[in-house]
Amino acid sequence: MLVFEAVWIGTGHPATAWWTRLTHELASRPVDDVWVLTGAAIAAALGLWLIVLALTPGLRPQLPLRVPTDGHGRIRAVLDRKGAALILRDAALRVPGVSAARVRVRRRRVTVRADVRFRDTADVKDELTDAVRREERDQLALARTPRLAVHVHRSPT
Numbered sequence: 037m038l039v040f041e042a043v044w045i046g047t048g049h050p051a052t053a054w055w056t057r058l059t060h061e062l063a064s065r066p067v068d069d070v071w072v073l074t075g076a077a078i079a080a081a082l083g084l085w086l087i088v089l090a091l092t093p094g095l096r097p098q099l100p101l102r103v104p105t106d107g108h109g110r111i112r113a114v115l116d117r118k119g120a121a122l123i124l125r126d127a128a129l130r131v132p133g134v135s136a137a138r139v140r141v142r143r144r145r146v147t148v149r150a151d152v153r154f155r156d157t158a159d160v161k162d163e164l165t166d167a168v169r170r171e172e173r174d175q176l177a178l179a180r181t182p183r184l185a186v187h188v189h190r191s192p193t
Contacts, residue, residue, distance in 0.1 A: 100179040117141045127171035133160045151191035161188040
């Protein structure tokens with residue numbers, strides 16, 4: 037809220053009444069006043085808490101799965117992104133013609149890069165896309181299906 041008000045005033049708009057009163061109070065009180073020190077301590081604690089929250093990894097390396105509930109409560113199941121990438125890489129390597137595959141799994145996108153030794157790259161790309169989509173649907177059962185990007189190129193022999 038304070039940032040919004042500062043930007044509002046900085047763009048040439050008039051200050052609101054509460055902003056004017058707050059700046060007057062802060063300008064007229066001494067720095068060692070109890071209220072000024074209390075406000076500074078609260079602001080510092082809030083800033084420290086925001087830094088701690090920003091540095092914690094949270095659930096980013098996990099992908100939520102589609103799990104039916106048992107009726108008594110909510111069940112949460114997750115899959116690690118590296119595990120999902122390994123499953124999808126194995127599915128990509130089972131496609132005939134693919135000699136190497138690299139899979140990157142993110143929250144909203146799966147990127148598959150494959151090297152093709154033989155066969156037409158367009159045919160391999162179609163089969164690879166079908167295989168990875170089938171593996172996502174059947175094996176992974178993700179709660180949110182990520183977009184799929186498949187890149188195929190001929191491997192040097």
